[in-house]
Amino acid sequence: MNKVLMQGNRIIGEAAIRAGCRFYAGYPITPQNEIPEYMAERLPEVEGGVFIQSESEIAAIHMVIGASAAGVRAMTSSSSPGISLKQEGISSLAACELPAVIINMMRGGPGLGNISPSQGDYFQATRGGGHGGYRTIVLGPATVQEMADLTMDAFDLADQYRIPAMILADGMMGQMMEPVVFKEPKPRVYPESLMMRGAGEGKSKIIRGLILDPLEMEEHNWTLDRKYRVIAQSETRHEHYKTEDAELILVAYGTAARIAKGAIKRLREAGLRVGLFRPITLWPFPTNELREFAKKSENFLVFEMSTGQMLEDVRLALQGYARIGFHGRPGGVVPTPIELTNVVMHQYDRKGGVIEQYQ
Amino acid sequence: MMVKTLLSGFGGQGVLMMGHALAHGAMSAGYHVTYLPSYGAEVRGGTANCTIAVSNDEIASPIASEPDHLVVLNTPSLYTFQNRVARGGSLFLNSSIVSVESSRHDCRIYKIPASEIAEKIGNPRTANTIMMGAFLKVTGLVPSDIYLHSMEEVMGSKKKTIVEINRRAFAAGYDYLKESL
Known part of the structure; x- marks a missing residue:
């Protein structure tokens, strides 16, 4: 190697x-x-x-x-x-x-x-x-x-x-x-x-x-x-991370997913059972795979560096079976794992372990 | 273990090169590592910086909101970044150029007259490597021999004499500071 x-x-x-x-x-x-x-x-x-x-x-x-x-x-x-x-x-x-x-x-x-x-x-x-x-x-x-x-x-x-x-x-x-x-x-x-490559005789x-x-x-x-x-x-592909016992699942891709992993580490140290679902193929979106997780967890938080775009695919996948929160930073801002940790604390932990629905 | 270091100075002082060599050294030493340069609408003579994260585990974010170490080669960089450094972190200043004092009394401050030492060695452009010598003496983040090997690798096709003078510069920076963490 x-x-x-x-x-x-x-x-x-x-x-x-x-x-x-x-x-x-x-x-x-x-x-x-x-x-x-x-x-x-x-x-x-x-x-x-x-x-x-x-x-x-x-x-x-x-x-x-x-x-x-x-x-x-x-x-x-x-x-x-x-x-x-x-x-x-x-x-x-x-x-x-x-x-x-x-x-x-x-x-x-x-x-x-x-x-x-x-x-x-x-x-x-x-x-x-x-x-x-x-x-x-x-x-x-x-x-x-x-x-x-x-x-x-x-x-x-x-x-x-x-x-x-x-x-x-x-x-x-x-x-x-x-x-x-x-x-x-x-x-x-x-x-x-x-x-x-040219028809030639054909x-x-x-x-x-x-x-x-x-x-x-x-x-x-x-x-x-x-x-x-x-x-x-x-052809759908995804990664899930620390979802085995997760009561809240973050959904993020690309750079946002890296930040989410950093936040999950901090949240788990604080005793919260949080995992990550990361779509690798954005189209086709891993709809069925994500829906499976709605059987285990009622709380999802979509995290994107936008005002909420993949959020729509997550809503389509979960079809009302779970509560969906959202945190976004559009415009070229790269949020930190600490920020996302605080968001989860505000929108989830302080609400008694029920994610605040994003309207 | 997760250590984030921010290196900053004027464009042309070799900040990105020294960060690249540090990241390469950390990889060679078996760590997980990320290197993130500042990019964008930069101008010659403007400020350049880069962040190197070194960890035993997968690195979530390559950005350092609270770097453990800050290496500054010019005064504007000190003003821009000193307040970001984590409590109890360390600052390495090129005191030949940075004439002001740092306002961080909760951090360890190391002053290295890197540009003057570089002049004495015979190549003013080696100030960055002198800073790295001092930085690695104190932090021990990457063993010196591994760093020097990485430095050569990163310099690539550059002349042997340049590599040689940078080796001497590294040693001069390393020997300048007496203590290590």
Whole structure:
């Protein structure tokens, strides 16, 4: 095992290259600039590697469409405002059933916002983001190690389901360094028949998202929907932490989940039985897995660096079977474990072990 | 054990490099470690800082709301961060540049004239490594030999002579302070 100390953004670049990514296009934006920087340095070193600093985010995602159609593992990255710009292309990837990996190192918003870590893009990421009704697989790493593992997995999932897959992290995850061990990537499984490499003597192939006949378009929508249902049933991932005896379960992902773990340590020292449910796949959301916990515990507290977005998925999962509290810090504020500890004390412990419902 | 250290100074004083080397050293010594740099709309000559968390267990937050140790290379950093340090923590000041006194009477204060020592050694840019020598003498957070190895690793392709002068700088900082915790 070769452990290295690397920054989150660079780790994503390295993991992508190890997973066989041979095309990257992107446009600079803080706090993810080390991804294009790393790709610019490393991609030309590997056989077939192409790096392009595009003239805009929109150009970058469309270059990714082209590379993906040609059968190359392709990736782009940006941060919140830049991801908004890419949505037209992401919708096209979904329509054309092309695999690609998109990295979003979220920052404070809406608008240009700021450059601090935030989780305000959950709705955008998990509901497709662009127009027309589609889904993307969304993975939410909480450690730098997971950034490496999930980036590799994102390429495999994207190929398997011919779907864009997104890594949804934030500025803090991108900037921090932690030790990491790169796992052995799996060999790529993607049929050559899907790659556009010139018809030669054979029949011409077309990949397109423009389907003018409404009935045909409808059928395409249902085809996509069937695929999404398969993904929703078979690809959910989550972690649970100290939930065995938990009377209160915190629900958090990414950076917020790290902070929650720190708070749980303090709360348990104070004698409170608190655990964590951490979705790793944000879409598909681990709905059934979370619902199981409503049999054990009546109290849940959603904790996000937003005004409450994943909160809606938690409500859908628990369907009124449990009480749900909420604590959020939007706009680029990174709360501390001590703050969350105090919130639990206020909203739960001082209410006699019954969480205050968030309206 | 969970120790959080905040290092701060002017951009260009080598604050991020020294933090990177410390984090690498902690990893090599077998600890869990996180390194979080300040990032953003920084300017040359502005303040740079980074936080290193070292622990036996998984680290929840890489941010230090109450760092145990503070290493400051310039005066603005002292003003910005001294009140964050945990009660009973320690402050390491580059006293060649930080001429004001710290207002924290509940912390241990270590003054190291790092820039002057660096001049004497022959390279004013080694003040950061001198501070690390003094810091590790007192805290023992990472064994010196492991830190020096990590420092070389982090410096990477830089010239052998630079590595050599930094080794001497580390020793000078280490020997400057007589006590250790």
